[in-house]
Amino acid sequence: MDVKNCPRCNRIFIPQGGRRICPVCVKEEEKQFDKVREYLRDNPGAPLLMVIQETGVDEDTILHFIKEGRIEASQMSGASLQCDSCGAPITSGRYCNKCQEDLARDLQRLTGGAKEKTPAREIKNRPKDKMFTADLKE
Template sequence: MALANCKTCGRLFNRLHNDNCPVCVKEEDEQFFLVRDYLKENRRAMIVEVSEATEVEISTIIKFIREGRLATIDNPNLNYPCDSCGTAITDGRFCKPCKDRLNRGFSQTKDELMDTARKKQGGDYYYKRERDR
């Protein structure tokens, strides 16, 4: 039995699969159903409108989208800000330009680390393996 504190309310509970206690999971599910039902009737609603109408926080609605519980394909105006630049996006955490910038940065850092490792080894050199001799 794994005991944990709920990430939402701090209550101690028997953790099986979720980071939240059963009470908070139930409340979150109720919020999800409110948002889902509102979006069924108002497909073109923006995230701010949905939040105001259902009294569910925008961060919770974004969480539902990121978890795949809400589909932005069905709700074309359900945009939220990119975590990096704030541009409106419909999935993931970053917009395409930010993803590309991050990937370039990762590639550049990887190349620099590889160059540093090669220099520490004394440059590029080759040796014969035991079976080649």
């Protein structure tokens, strides 16, 4: 059977539906999420450090919520999230807009969504004449 150690509490559990943490921690995380969300609703734009202090939720967990897109980094101040690809500062998700576009394009290419035709013009316009004159000069 496929078992995993929970990265939060080290309990052994069977990952279901792509879960990265055990069911106990999932519940715990939901509670923490509610706390953070409620705190931010009452204190919009609060500094990240205050949110950590007041809710007792650690920074990693809060940043994780932001990465999942459940909380916007812009809802508090001092929360810094970086693009997984280029390290640019972002406010939600995993990638900045630019890298998201790049990824979407790569994905399209991989799935064959955008089949690029080889431009025939380039082949026709080979600079034969120039090469010829260069040969004559020598």
